[in-house]
Amino acid sequence: MPLLSNFNIEVELMPVSAQGEVLLKSVYVSVDPYLRGKMNGTHPPIFELNEPAASKIIAEVVESNNESFKKGDYVSAYLKWQEYQVSDGTALQKIDSNTAPLSNYLGVLGITGLSAYIALMDIGKPKKGETMVVSGAAGAVGTIAGQIGKIMGCKVVGIVGTDEKIALLKTKFGYDEAINYKTAPDIKAAIAELCPEGVDIYFDNVGGTISDSVIANMNNYGRIPVCGTISNYNDIEEQTGPRLLPIVVYKFLTIQGFLIGDHAARFPGVTAQLAAWLKEGKITHSETILEGFDKLPAAFIGLFEGTNEGKMIVKIN
Numbered sequence: 001m002p003l004l005s006n007f008n009i010e011v012e013l014m015p016v017s018a019q020g021e022v023l024l025k026s027v028y029v030s031v032d033p034y035l036r037g038k039m040n041g042t043h044p045p046i047f048e049l050n051e052p053a054a055s056k057i058i059a060e061v062v063e064s065n066n067e068s069f070k071k072g073d074y075v076s077a078y079l080k081w082q083e084y085q086v087s088d089g090t091a092l093q094k095i096d097s098n099t100a101p102l103s104n105y106l107g108v109l110g111i112t113g114l115s116a117y118i119a120l121m122d123i124g125k126p127k128k129g130e131t132m133v134v135s136g137a138a139g140a141v142g143t144i145a146g147q148i149g150k151i152m153g154c155k156v157v158g159i160v161g162t163d164e165k166i167a168l169l170k171t172k173f174g175y176d177e178a179i180n181y182k183t184a185p186d187i188k189a190a191i192a193e194l195c196p197e198g199v200d201i202y203f204d205n206v207g208g209t210i211s212d213s214v215i216a217n218m219n220n221y222g223r224i225p226v227c228g229t230i231s232n233y234n235d236i237e238e239q240t241g242p243r244l245l246p247i248v249v250y251k252f253l254t255i256q257g258f259l260i261g262d263h264a265a266r267f268p269g270v271t272a273q274l275a276a277w278l279k280e281g282k283i284t285h286s287e288t289i290l291e292g293f294d295k296l297p298a299a300f301i302g303l304f305e306g307t308n309e310g311k312m313i314v315k316i317n
């Protein structure tokens with residue numbers, strides 16, 4: 001488990017933009033589970049010791065010596081955890097602050113919303129009347145995946161870590177049922193009880209024993225998009241579990257891994273679909289926003305403690 005003591009805040013001189021560069025001020029910083037892999041080397045490029053961490057950031061152009069950007073533009077990019085930094089403009093994506101609140105571009109209209117849509121539609125292939133289970137259901141990806149499942153006509157059941165999140169899923173995000181994996185005495189039995197017809201789609205955000213329990217309840221020809229395995233990200237030793245391949249064979253299951261970086265060409269079209277559903281009120285979303293640059297480590301660690309509902313974001317004042 002990452003600790004606050006793994007992080008250090010340093011004060012440096014303000015950077016100055018040279019010809020062809022822009023000076024950026026960070027406004028919203030995304031903290032994400034995958035950053036854990038940049039600390040332990042499983043998700044290259046890794047974070048270097050005593051260098052700034054980095055993630056997707058929405059920044060304001062506060063000074064421009066680059067003709068493609070003007071002062072006041074908002075941009076999104078994978079940037080360093082710094083209040084200010086310079087960029088030569090490469091890989092900066094302009095963001096329209098009139099279309100949606102800026103923070104939305106880190107969540108429902110950003111990587112997590114896109115992941116929910118593409119992993120579910122491409123691999124989960126939801127059909128009307130089917131039953132879908134989502135783990136990590138109250139998080140950034142899970143809240144959107146479940147709602148898309150409902151739009152597609154599925155019964156949707158979530159797995160979360162608190163009773164408050166169960167209530168949130170049912171009242172705000174349209175989930176039909178949900179279970180608390182921390183208090184359910186037997187997750188496999190709880191899924192069987194809530195899904196007596198069996199599970200057709202398992203949207204997996206967490207891996208580990210929770211996934212073993214859901215996979216034991218799959219129907220023939222079930223589909224399992226594996227978006228993430230957060231329950232393993234802090235593992236020091238390799239975990240073992242039940243042998244699942246016999247179930248894969250005898251139930252004709254499809255299990256497919258997914259990485260959003262593989263689908264960049266589809267981002268504009270899928271973002272437009274998600275924005276349209278938001279506007280029509282067909283989907284909604286939550287953001288947990290902590291304020292202050294010094295909250296970055298706590299926000300990141302909070303992902304592994306479940307302190308977020310929806311997308312975890314830090315606003316830089």
Ligand SMILES: NC(=O)c1ccc[n+]([C@@H]2O[C@H](COP(=O)([O-])OP(=O)(O)OC[C@H]3O[C@@H](n4cnc5c(N)ncnc54)[C@H](OP(=O)(O)O)[C@@H]3O)[C@@H](O)[C@H]2O)c1
Pocket residue numbers: 032033034111112115136137138139140141142159160161162165205206210226227228229230231232258259260261302303304305306307308309310311312
């Ligand atoms: N493949 C891709 O391209 C891609 C893109 C985006 C995200 N992801 C993955 O998708 C998953 C969700 O990401 P996100 O950004 O939406 O994060 P998130 O779900 O908003 O936040 C993480 C949540 O995971 C739950 N959690 C933490 N530790 C857990 C454990 N040991 N067992 C079960 N649940 C645990 C917590 O909720 P509870 O209170 O319910 O425990 C926490 O709120 C992650 O695995 C992430 O790596 C993958």
